[in-house]
Amino acid sequence: MQNQEILQSAADQARGLAIDAIHACSSGHLGLPLGAAEVGAVLFGQDLKVDPSDAQWINRDRFVLSAGHGSMFLYGWLHLAGFDLPIEEIKNFRQLHSKTPGHPEYMETPGVECTTGPLGQGVANAVGMAVAGKMAAAHFNTAEHEIFNHQVIxxxxxxxxxxxxxxxxxxxAGHLALDNLTLIYDSNDVTLDAMADASQSESVIDRFAAYGFNCILIEDGHDMLAxxxxxxxxxxxxxxxxxIEVKTTIAKGIPEVAGTAGGHGEGGAKFAESARQGLGLPEETFYVSDDVRSFFESRKAQQVESRQQWDATFSAWQAANPDKAALLASGLNREVPADLMDQVxxxxxxxxxxTRAAGSQVINDLAKAMPLLISGSADLHGSTKNYIKEVGDFTADNHSGRNMLFGIREHAMGAIVNGIGYYGIFRPSGATFAVFADYMRPSVRISALTNLPIFHIWTHDSVAVGEDGPTHQPVETVSGLRVIPNLDVIRPADPEETAGAFVAA
Ligand SMILES: Cc1ncc(C[n+]2csc(CCOP(=O)(O)OP(=O)(O)O)c2C)c(N)n1
Structure with missing residues (x-):
């Protein structure tokens, strides 16, 4: 690798930014930004296909920091890579109204693809983005022009x-053979309270191999060539x-806490001064050297150039495919036909x-009026009745299918639907029995918090489900959903109201 030396400097300076930001506010998480600094250097200095001057470029690689507590990893690298995140924002880490909130928040920071922090959901968001990437390629690429061909990491x-x-x-993701998805596992043997082996003993990499992933183990996660x-x-x-399992040393750079549970949070910040010296950083805090700055400036120039090449392909595609181009624009603008009520x-x-039989009719009418509408179910299409006829299923072999078969995975369904929503072209939904809305509640909460253009369908909302018994009777469920801030909960009571509810959603 030609750039190894400069990338190593960048990694150590990213460590310095994390130490200084976390030291300044006396809170945050040092472990991941320090432990995974070399991963960040390779991703942002070399691998990711993004245009830092346009964080919304539709064919960008999506990078998701699922471990949202390590937010200074993301902010440090976005800053170095030349996104619109000036050093003042790094200095304002975790302050109210800064672009650098404690956990990454969608629409607050250029380059942040989704809201993360509640652990695990980011993985499912990334799966949703990978699904959406495949769908976008299937709907919009042509034999002459490849508009979508990015990765999700x-x-x-x-x-x-x-x-x-x-x-x-x-x-x-394994079942759907999503080859556009890469999951990097920061395997540092530490969680929060303790070493990871206090609560887990399986081989995680073997588990992912069993899911159908191509698995790679990097024994030394600070080896940038690997x-x-x-x-x-x-x-x-x-x-x-x-x-990719990357064996890293948590909080590498602060010897007093590195490799231990003490390295996870802000505890190591009290050793900031000696750590900075050990990393070879000068006394100046929030330091970035001229050579690291100019390395990323020239990388950004190259990235902008590749983006311009894509722009030329995109213009040719637009000219050759005006209908597809109009559809894509409508999806990106979250447009809904003004006369939708007349089309159902x-x-x-x-x-x-x-009501669910009425819903079946209405969602099929809506699907005709809105070609980017996606409808999924957690193995209950037969009961939730939201299957879109004649458009096929999204499978490993058919990326243009518009029905998602999520299997009995409600929480993932919610978070994958969110991922498709973050992607920003399709209008996805997922369905299950109302009583199982609680299985997906954490992702419903995030969808409301982030104003995503998605909807959920929960059927069988009645104590009269009768023979199924109390486990299936959603007595308190709707009240529980109604207390989620920013979630519109509509409870139609007849076919006419059902039509109105679907159109409103
Ligand atoms: C759903 C959820 N539960 C608990 C937490 C609180 N929490 C934040 S980080 C963390 C430990 C995470 O361990 P790991 O992913 O190994 O992070 P590392 O120590 O490597 O930074 C916990 C329990 C959370 N953010 N989300």
């Missing part, structure tokens, strides 16, 4: 991978998602139709 720690939602999502090689292998995959079935006031 997520960084997760032990905490994320202990969470069930990550397991649910990874299992589906990281470069693994990421290149991931990019050339054409059959499976890739899982009208039900008589006294129509004797179950």
């Amino acid at each position: 997520a960084l997760a720690g032990d905490g994320c991978l202990q969470e069930g939602v990550a397991a649910e999502a990874a299992s589906l 990281i470069t090689d693994a990421l290149a292998q991931a990019r050339s995959q054409t059959e499976k998602p890739t899982f 079935q009208v039900f008589a006031e006294d129509a004797k139709v179950a």
Whole structure:
């Protein structure tokens, strides 16, 4: 690797930024930004296909920091890579109204793809983005022009991978053979309270192999050549998602806490001065050297140039495919036909139709009016009745299918739907029985917090589900959903109201 020396300086300076930011506010998490600094250097200095001057470029690689507590990792690298995140924002880490909140928040910071912090969900968001990337390629690429061909890369720690939602999502990602997805596992043997072996003893990499991932183990996670090689292998995959286990030393750079649970949080910040000396950093805090700055400036110039080449392809594609171009623009602008209410079935006031049967008719009408509408179910399409007819299922072999078969994975369904929503072209939804909304509640909460253009369908909202018994009777469920801030909960009571509810959603 030609740039190894400069990337090593960048890694140590990124460590310095994390130490200084966390020291300044006396809170935050040092462990991941210091432990995974070389991963960051290779990703942002070499691997990621992004345009820092336009964080919304539609064919960018999506990078998801699933381990959101390590937010200074993301902020430090976005700053160095030349995104619109000036050093003042790094100095304002964790302050109210800064662009550098304690955990990454969607729409607050250029380059932050999604809100993370609740562990595990970011993995499922990344799976959703990878699904959306495949869908976008299937809907919009043509034999002449490839508009979408990016990767989705997520960084997760032990905490994320202990969470069930990550397991649910990874299992589906393997099944769907999402070869555009790479999951990097920051394997540092430490969680928060203790060493990871206090609460886990399975081989995580074997688990991911069983899910159907192409698995790579990097014994020394500070070896940038090994990281470069693994990421290149991931990019050339054409059959499976890739899982890269990177053995790192948590809080590397602060010898007093490195490699221990004491390195996870802000505890090491009290050793800031000696740590900075040990890393070869000058006394000046928030230091970035001229050579590191100019390395990233020239990298950004190259990235902008590649982006311009893509722009030329995109213009040619637009000219050759005006209908596709209009559809893409409508998806990106979250447009909904103004006359949508006129395009769905009208039900008589006294129509004797179950609300979910009415919903089935309406979602099929909506799907005709909105070609980017996606409908999924957690193995209950037969009961939730939200299957879109004649558009096929999204499978490993059919990326243009518009029905998602999530399997019995409600939490992942919510977070994958969020991932498709973050991606920003499709309008996805997921369905299950109302009583199981609680299985997906954490991702519903995030979807509300982030204003995502997605919706959830929860059927069988009645104590009258009768024979199924109390486990299936959603007595308190709707009240519980209504207390989630910014979540519109509509409870239609007849076919006419059902039509209105779907159109409103
Ligand atoms: C769902 C959820 N539960 C608990 C937490 C609190 N928490 C934040 S980080 C962490 C430990 C994570 O361990 P790991 O992923 O190994 O992170 P590392 O120590 O490597 O930084 C915990 C329990 C959380 N953010 N989300």
